[in-house]
Amino acid sequence: MGIEIKNLQAAYEDRIIIPDASLVIPKGKVTMLIGPNGCGKSTLLKSIARTIPAKRGSIYLHGEDIRRMPPKSLAKKMAVLPQSPLVPEGIQVKELVAYGRFPYQKPLSGLKRADHEIIRWAMEKTGVLELEERRVEELSGGQRQRVWISLALAQKTGVLLLDEPTTYLDMAHQLEILELLRKLNHEEKTTIVMVIHELNHASKFADHIIGMKQGHILFEGTPKEVIHVENLRKLYEIEAVLMENKDKGYPICMDYSLICE
Amino acid sequence: MKEKKYGFRAAVCLSLLLTVVLIALMVGSYHISPFQIVQTLLGSGSKLQNFTVFQIRLPRIVLAVIVASALGVSGGILQGITRNPLAEPGMIGINAGAALFVVLWISAGTTDYYSTLPVLTILGMPLLAMTGSLLSVGLIYLLSSKSGIRPVRFILTGIGVNGGILAVISFYQLSMSKGDYNQVLTWTNGSLWGSNWNYILLTAPLVILLIGAVLFRSKNLDVLALGDELAAGVGLSVPKERLLFLLLATFLAALATSVAGSIAFLGLLGPQIAKRLTGPVHGKMLPMAALISSILLVGADVIAKNLFSPLEIPVGIVVSIVGVPYFIYLMIKER
Amino acid sequence: MKRNTIILTAAGVLLLFAGMIMSVHIGAKNIPVSEIYRAFFHYDDSLNAKLVREVRLPRMLLAVLVGGMLSLAGTMMQGIMRNPIAEPSVMGVTQGATLAVSIAAVSSFAGGIYGNFFMGLLGAAGSGILILVFTMGKASNQSISRILLAGTALSTFFLSLASVVALLGNRSQELAFWVAGGLRQAGWVQVAVVAAAGGFFSILAFSYAGKINIISLGDDAAAGLGISPERIKLLIILYLVPICGVCVAAAGNIGYLGLFVPHIIRKLIGNDYRRLMPLSFLYGSTILVLADIAARTISAPYELPVGLFTACMGVPVFLMLVRKEKR
Numbered sequence: 001m002g003i004e005i006k007n008l009q010a011a012y013e014d015r016i017i018i019p020d021a022s023l024v025i026p027k028g029k030v031t032m033l034i035g036p037n038g039c040g041k042s043t044l045l046k047s048i049a050r051t052i053p054a055k056r057g058s059i060y061l062h063g064e065d066i067r068r069m070p071p072k073s074l075a076k077k078m079a080v081l082p083q084s085p086l087v088p089e090g091i092q093v094k095e096l097v098a099y100g101r102f103p104y105q106k107p108l109s110g111l112k113r114a115d116h117e118i119i120r121w122a123m124e125k126t127g128v129l130e131l132e133e134r135r136v137e138e139l140s141g142g143q144r145q146r147v148w149i150s151l152a153l154a155q156k157t158g159v160l161l162l163d164e165p166t167t168y169l170d171m172a173h174q175l176e177i178l179e180l181l182r183k184l185n186h187e188e189k190t191t192i193v194m195v196i197h198e199l200n201h202a203s204k205f206a207d208h209i210i211g212m213k214q215g216h217i218l219f220e221g222t223p224k225e226v227i228h229v230e231n232l233r234k235l236y237e238i239e240a241v242l243m244e245n246k247d248k249g250y251p252i253c254m255d256y257s258l259i260c261e
Numbered sequence: 262m263k264e265k266k267y268g269f270r271a272a273v274c275l276s277l278l279l280t281v282v283l284i285a286l287m288v289g290s291y292h293i294s295p296f297q298i299v300q301t302l303l304g305s306g307s308k309l310q311n312f313t314v315f316q317i318r319l320p321r322i323v324l325a326v327i328v329a330s331a332l333g334v335s336g337g338i339l340q341g342i343t344r345n346p347l348a349e350p351g352m353i354g355i356n357a358g359a360a361l362f363v364v365l366w367i368s369a370g371t372t373d374y375y376s377t378l379p380v381l382t383i384l385g386m387p388l389l390a391m392t393g394s395l396l397s398v399g400l401i402y403l404l405s406s407k408s409g410i411r412p413v414r415f416i417l418t419g420i421g422v423n424g425g426i427l428a429v430i431s432f433y434q435l436s437m438s439k440g441d442y443n444q445v446l447t448w449t450n451g452s453l454w455g456s457n458w459n460y461i462l463l464t465a466p467l468v469i470l471l472i473g474a475v476l477f478r479s480k481n482l483d484v485l486a487l488g489d490e491l492a493a494g495v496g497l498s499v500p501k502e503r504l505l506f507l508l509l510a511t512f513l514a515a516l517a518t519s520v521a522g523s524i525a526f527l528g529l530l531g532p533q534i535a536k537r538l539t540g541p542v543h544g545k546m547l548p549m550a551a552l553i554s555s556i557l558l559v560g561a562d563v564i565a566k567n568l569f570s571p572l573e574i575p576v577g578i579v580v581s582i583v584g585v586p587y588f589i590y591l592m593i594k595e596r
Numbered sequence: 597m598k599r600n601t602i603i604l605t606a607a608g609v610l611l612l613f614a615g616m617i618m619s620v621h622i623g624a625k626n627i628p629v630s631e632i633y634r635a636f637f638h639y640d641d642s643l644n645a646k647l648v649r650e651v652r653l654p655r656m657l658l659a660v661l662v663g664g665m666l667s668l669a670g671t672m673m674q675g676i677m678r679n680p681i682a683e684p685s686v687m688g689v690t691q692g693a694t695l696a697v698s699i700a701a702v703s704s705f706a707g708g709i710y711g712n713f714f715m716g717l718l719g720a721a722g723s724g725i726l727i728l729v730f731t732m733g734k735a736s737n738q739s740i741s742r743i744l745l746a747g748t749a750l751s752t753f754f755l756s757l758a759s760v761v762a763l764l765g766n767r768s769q770e771l772a773f774w775v776a777g778g779l780r781q782a783g784w785v786q787v788a789v790v791a792a793a794g795g796f797f798s799i800l801a802f803s804y805a806g807k808i809n810i811i812s813l814g815d816d817a818a819a820g821l822g823i824s825p826e827r828i829k830l831l832i833i834l835y836l837v838p839i840c841g842v843c844v845a846a847a848g849n850i851g852y853l854g855l856f857v858p859h860i861i862r863k864l865i866g867n868d869y870r871r872l873m874p875l876s877f878l879y880g881s882t883i884l885v886l887a888d889i890a891a892r893t894i895s896a897p898y899e900l901p902v903g904l905f906t907a908c909m910g911v912p913v914f915l916m917l918v919r920k921e922k923r
Contacts, residue, residue, distance in 0.1 A: 046490075049490070049493070049494060050493060051489070051490050051493055051494075070496075071493070071496040071497060071498050072496035073496075074496060075494065075495050075496030076496070079494060079495075080490065080491065080493070080494030081491070081494070082488060082490030082491055082494070084488070085487050085488045085490065085491040086344065086486065086487055086488040086491075088483070088486040088487065088541040089536070089541055090536075090540050090541050091540070091541055095542075099483070099484060099487060099495060100495065102480070102484055102495045102496060102497070103495055103496040105480065107477055107478060107480065108477065151491075151495075152494075155495060161494075163490075343741070345741055345742065345745065347742060347745040347746065347749070348745065349745070349749070351752070352745060352748045352749060352752060404915055404919070405918075405919070407919060413741045414918060414919065416741060416745070417681075417740065417741055417744060417918040418915055418918050418919070420744050420745070420748050420918075421911055421914040421915045421918055422911075422915070423748065424686070424748075424851065424852070424907065424910075424911055424914065425907060425908075425911035428776070428851065428903060428904050428907035428908075428911070429904070429907075431772060431775050431776040431901065431903070431904075432776060432900065432901055432904045434772045434775075434776075435772050435773065435776060435901060436898070442772070443763060446759050446763060447763075449756075449759075450756045450759060450760070525749075525752050525753070525756070526749070526753075529749075569764065572764065574760050574763070574764070575756070575760065577756060578756050578757060578760045581752075581753045581756055581757070582757075584753075585749070585750070585753045588746075588749050589726065589729075592729075592730055592742075592746050593729060593730075
């Protein structure tokens with residue numbers, strides 16, 4: 001069992017975004033949340049990350065209620081990469097990645113040898129090891145995103161949540177990040193949950209897709225099961241032309257137009 | 262930042278502080294040579310030298326270091342939690358509350374506060390100021406809390422409260438006698454005039470304790486700099502920590518204000534210069550900020566005392582004259 | 597919206613007129629309206645007539661002018677900075693002028709009424725340049741907190757420098773009058789200078805209302821519509837400087853008027869600066885005239901600083917605006 005959400009109600013201050021949602025995010029898979037702007041996909045992710053406290057209902061991580069878990073023990077089980085984290089001025093790559101060890105540290109203790117090894121491993125995994133001495137603000141968008149993922153890896157968690165990790169990147173870097181995440185999923189068996197904008201990325205890289213609209217779960221399942229003309233009509237109110245990828249069989253959206261009444 | 266480089270820079274700054282302290286001990290209406298200073302400190306000075314060094318100059322210098330450290334650390338915290346390099350304890354109403362209480366007290370006609378009960382009256386002013394700044398912080402807190410404390414809203418509310426309190430102060434100032442007025446003016450602009458060992462005994466333990474508490478948790482401050490969501494993601498209770506640091510910063514600023522009046526810009530300059538020397542890690546940056554602020558304040562106080570001697574100008578003004586150009590530079594550069 | 601504007605204008609004119617009459621009528625000695633009328637049209641040498649012509653009338657007119665202009669200045673500043681909290685006293689312009697006036701007061705090289713005006717202009721110009729630097733180019737996207745901290749820092753600095761100047765010149769309490777703001781020194785000379793210089797630039801500023809509308813949409817949008825945002829901002833600040841300078845030289849540092857007056861008007865009629873600017877002027881005048889009456893009468897025979905009243909009204913509005921800040 002991965003992440004189980006039961007009767008979740010989520011709201012910003014007093015505005016209810018998700019009235020009542022229940023679903024299960026499978027363990028060891030790549031799950032992607034899609035849907036039109038303002039559909040509540042980011043809100044759902046933030047509720048799982050505890051950035052937004054749930055108004056009602058509960059969320060279980062491997063059967064444990066996340067509200068009952070102390071912040072640091074949750075951070076040892078689940079890493080979160082928000083959409084726009086801040087880069088402290090003048091910080092080096094390896095210093096930034098080292099923050100991933102924060103949940104394991106005591107107030108005054110420094111980094112131990114084991115920590116350094118994990119930090120090194122995380123940088124190696126994401127291919128930023130040769131950048132370790134560079135300042136983060138000097139890096140390109142794609143490199144920076146890999147540094148952030150590396151920080152999350154250093155947390156050594158079974159679950160990784162990402163909020164639109166490919167925005168602000170050009171096409172090649174978008175693919176690079178998604179390939180990297182898939183590799184992590186395969187090699188480390190990390191459960192990955194992310195919000196994503198691009199439909200074709202979702203159908204290419206996801207094992208499990210959740211479609212959301214106006215705070216409700218519209219559909220969920222494998223790309224092959226759920227990405228079809230009827231669902232896209234409901235989700236985005238578009239008329240899509242789909243094709244099947246020859247090798248892997250996932251659907252590709254070739255063209256689309258607005259539905260004319 | 263390499264450890265060695267940090268150690269070297271810290272050593273340079275420390276020796277700079279010692280130099281400024283030595284100058285502060287030497288210069289004044291009665292000049293003492295460096296050699297005589299050393300002699301006096303070792304216990305073989307003349308009566309006049311002993312009195313000047315131990316009863317007049319040294320307490321003033323020690324108090325300057327305490328006040329500057331408190332303000333430097335306080336500013337560093339505020340800049341960290343608001344992620345705004347311009348945040349400064351002197352501008353967000355903490356000092357204004359203290360000033361208001363002092364003004365009220367003076368205008369209530371207790372002009373004889375140097376007579377009858379020496380200890381009570383000497384400690385009376387700082388305690389009064391402390392009460393004032395804590396009350397104004399409470400007010401800012403109440404006005405700015407709306408489903409939790411947001412640091413930017415806290416600061417903006419502080420600016421507003423600051424403006425309101427200043428208007429009330431200027432009203433009282435108009436109806437004061439000239440002597441009272443000048444005294445209030447000196448106080449509201451920040452001054453180390455009237456420093457004594459009692460003030461030091463009152464503030465030093467608390468300031469050391471609070472700075473210790475800050476340094477103990479400084480790693481949390483580093484994590485907070487990554488943004489709320491990521492900080493929460495690595496296991497920090499963001500609202501709780503932020504409130505705690507806000508309180509620590511406030512107490513430090515209030516303590517400094519209670520003995521030295523409102524000294525503006527010191528909490529801005531110290532951390533900003535320190536950041537350039539040590540990088541963003543708070544565990545190193547904050548002690549350096551305390552050091553830099555101390556150098557600045559002890560130096561500024563030498564100027565404040567001697568420039569228009571025998572008239573003394575508030576030391577806060579001297580700090581401002583250095584601080585404002587730097588502030589403008591930051592404002593232009595940081596966009 | 598249109599009906600609101602008409603109602604608001606009519607109500608404002610009536611209120612202002614009533615306030616003007618009251619302001620001349622009320623004082624240490626109340627002067628009946630009939631005598632005020634006589635003082636205008638059948639001037640005799642009676643004490644009351646003199647009082648009306650030499651003291652009450654200039655004071656009332658100065659309140660009208662200064663109130664309107666400060667409020668207008670605030671409105672324009674909010675427009676070009678796209679920030680509801682910008683205001684001459686919040687941004688340190690009036691404090692810059694206060695510093696310069698205090699230097700004039702203690703030194704001999706620029707004394708007297710005209711010296712005050714000259715120095716007021718100089719001080720306002722200095723801080724105006726700083727604001728220009730802060731608002732130009734990319735900086736116009738600066739967050740509210742940043743701009744406000746900058747303004748507070750500058751005003752703190754100017755005021756504390758001013759107090760040292762006064763302390764050294766042994767004139768500190770006179771300075772307190774300027775810091776607090778008041779119309780005690782009103783005379784025909786002040787009225788004339790404020791009306792001439794301030795009036796000229798206010799009229800120029802009014803003619804830019806349409807352009808401020810476009811600027812307030814954002815720099816890119818303005819540039820897309822063929823308007824150079826940089827140039828307009830520069831011009832507006834150029835107009836703001838003399839307006840604030842003469843107001844401070846004549847009436848001291850009256851704060852927050854330009855904050856809450858436009859804010860309330862904006863709530864009622866929307867964001868069109870062509871209507872917002874004149875109405876802000878009208879209500880700024882009205883409120884300062886009324887506040888001045890209060891300042892003179894509440895604890896008569898002593899006079900309270902009128903800036904205290906404007907701060908009492910302005911600070912709560914400030915706090916309310918700040919509370920809306922999301923972050």
